[in-house]
Amino acid sequence: MIARLTPQAGWPLVVGLLLVNLVLGLVPVAFVIATSLVIGAVPDAVTGGRNSPAWDRLVVSFLVASSIFVLQQVLAPVQVALGELMRRRVDGNVHERIMTTALAAVSIAPMEDQDALDALKEASRGIDGSMETPGMACAGLLALVARYTRLAGFAALVGVSVSWLAASALTGSVMVFRYGNRGGLRKYSAEWGKSLPNFRHYLYLRDLGLRPEAGKELRIFGLVGWLVDRYEGVYRTWLAPVWRARRRIYLVPYLGYTALGLAVAVLVFVLVARAGASGALSLTELALALQAIVAALLLAEYYPESDDVTQLGMLSVSALHRFARAAAAYPSAEMAATGAADPAVEDQTGVRLEAVAFSYPGSHRPVFEHLDLELEAGKCTAVVGVNGAGKTTIAKLLTRLYDPVEGRILFGDHDIRDFPLDRWRRQVSVIFQDFVKFELTVAENIALGAAHVPPDPERIRRAAARAGALEFIERLPGGFETPLSRAYVGGRDLSGGQWQRIAIARILYAADAGSRLLIFDEPTSALDVRAEAAFFDSFLDLTKGVTSLLISHRFSSVRRADTIVVIEAGQVVERGTHDELLAEGGRYERLFKLQAERFTERTESW
Numbered sequence: 001m002i003a004r005l006t007p008q009a010g011w012p013l014v015v016g017l018l019l020v021n022l023v024l025g026l027v028p029v030a031f032v033i034a035t036s037l038v039i040g041a042v043p044d045a046v047t048g049g050r051n052s053p054a055w056d057r058l059v060v061s062f063l064v065a066s067s068i069f070v071l072q073q074v075l076a077p078v079q080v081a082l083g084e085l086m087r088r089r090v091d092g093n094v095h096e097r098i099m100t101t102a103l104a105a106v107s108i109a110p111m112e113d114q115d116a117l118d119a120l121k122e123a124s125r126g127i128d129g130s131m132e133t134p135g136m137a138c139a140g141l142l143a144l145v146a147r148y149t150r151l152a153g154f155a156a157l158v159g160v161s162v163s164w165l166a167a168s169a170l171t172g173s174v175m176v177f178r179y180g181n182r183g184g185l186r187k188y189s190a191e192w193g194k195s196l197p198n199f200r201h202y203l204y205l206r207d208l209g210l211r212p213e214a215g216k217e218l219r220i221f222g223l224v225g226w227l228v229d230r231y232e233g234v235y236r237t238w239l240a241p242v243w244r245a246r247r248r249i250y251l252v253p254y255l256g257y258t259a260l261g262l263a264v265a266v267l268v269f270v271l272v273a274r275a276g277a278s279g280a281l282s283l284t285e286l287a288l289a290l291q292a293i294v295a296a297l298l299l300a301e302y303y304p305e306s307d308d309v310t311q312l313g314m315l316s317v318s319a320l321h322r323f324a325r326a327a328a329a330y331p332s333a334e335m336a337a338t339g340a341a342d343p344a345v346e347d348q349t350g351v352r353l354e355a356v357a358f359s360y361p362g363s364h365r366p367v368f369e370h371l372d373l374e375l376e377a378g379k380c381t382a383v384v385g386v387n388g389a390g391k392t393t394i395a396k397l398l399t400r401l402y403d404p405v406e407g408r409i410l411f412g413d414h415d416i417r418d419f420p421l422d423r424w425r426r427q428v429s430v431i432f433q434d435f436v437k438f439e440l441t442v443a444e445n446i447a448l449g450a451a452h453v454p455p456d457p458e459r460i461r462r463a464a465a466r467a468g469a470l471e472f473i474e475r476l477p478g479g480f481e482t483p484l485s486r487a488y489v490g491g492r493d494l495s496g497g498q499w500q501r502i503a504i505a506r507i508l509y510a511a512d513a514g515s516r517l518l519i520f521d522e523p524t525s526a527l528d529v530r531a532e533a534a535f536f537d538s539f540l541d542l543t544k545g546v547t548s549l550l551i552s553h554r555f556s557s558v559r560r561a562d563t564i565v566v567i568e569a570g571q572v573v574e575r576g577t578h579d580e581l582l583a584e585g586g587r588y589e590r591l592f593k594l595q596a597e598r599f600t601e602r603t604e605s606w
């Protein structure tokens, strides 16, 4: 997997880093040869004196050894710099893939699937908050070339100077030790994988302590001590099994590997000693053999530049693959690749849900089993119902974040699946309860309601005025150009109600730019009573001639709608105007009166 990712850094960099690592592998071997020649040349040079040829040989060998040493010192930072470049390029690429994969699904289902979402977060965390990233894994893989070239070189020196049996025993024991080392790391990283649920909980608690929104309640409810205790408890629950696994994975096997390494080292040194004692080795060969053996044995150790990063650096990419697999299980591609009809040329803008059945993926409880609902062309239909009745789900189906499992949704005469998805979505604008507060300027926050048309300052201003937002926008330091976040210079944050007016302006801007179905999901939940009443007084004017759906569980807010539909347990149970439904004396009348009474009681007691 790492080898497949590495070329993303560009072949010139891959080849360059490969060559640097190859040279860095050969240089220590050459250094051992050069210093052995220096040692071997010393006795003759001492005997021959300063002007002898032996002295010249000693000086030349010394200069060669010094040059090799300097070359190694020069190349090491080059390896680090090229590795860093590789890290940035590969990680940049993976980052982009995470973004595109997350956004590729046209359905919202993968983002509402907890396992898929966890995988996506893990993929992103594996780059942003991790010590080991995919780019580091690629650089670490190439760095192994230096280490193994070195091992092969030292083994060859032992083979040539002592015996090939000694060379093979040495290489074998180093490789066994390496295998144990990397195998341990592999098992250890698998233990990390198992600890992820606890890790997530730990991260959640850590973030909770740092989030300003949670800060208020943590202090007021006296939860600071509780949070610290809980945080420490979860930290221990998370790490205790990992620590236990680490002892199990590393301690016992390591005793075995160390014993093997020692036995081989003793064997090889005995072979060298015997060859040395029999006079078969010159001083140069003896120096060569001893240096090569020690250097080769050291190569059994842990490689900081490669081992952790190649074992753990790819967690982000595996998590991304997990997310992509989960996302592929949802019918995104089929949703996007639908018919060629153009909703913009439809004369009829009424919408009809016919015998719609729907359950969320993975849930066995249907939200709708047979829902018939009509949104009359150019009129406002309000859908009311208790929490969980399925109101927001209707908005998700109309915007095709999900498709019905059975039944169909008609726009004019066409099933909305007959329209290319992007064209259909341009016809629909929506404010969800959890609408997005973009950390952008006021103007951009409004203009993103119709991103397919160039931003039009006049239209933006008009939408803001109609949403009742103009007054506070004009008081902002940069007016429409004020960034809506205090994280930016000159930026401001807004109150919940002010944000809601910006969101209303966004949808009105979209309507101005041609959207023909407007969906307001609890658009006034953060407005004060007067602002809410004012909004609904003007609501019909604001949406005049456009088919609109107003979702609310507050009955008072929908009374002016052209038609009110009460849904309960996934069914339309009542339908009519406010007066008709009151006269009917059914659920609407009961719930309306109940809320009205509570409201009167509350306002009277204020």
Ligand SMILES: Nc1ncnc2c1ncn2[C@@H]1O[C@H](COP(=O)(O)OP(=O)(O)OP(=O)(O)O)[C@@H](O)[C@H]1O
Binding pocket: 112, 360, 361, 363, 367, 385, 386, 387, 388, 389, 390, 391, 392, 393, 394, 553
């Ligand atoms: N992503 C989801 N996955 C699984 N079930 C969901 C999901 N979203 C909503 N549900 C369930 O579907 C049902 C309808 O939810 P929906 O949000 O449409 O209700 P609602 O009428 O808008 O409620 P509220 O007034 O509280 O906003 C609820 O039982 C809810 O738990």
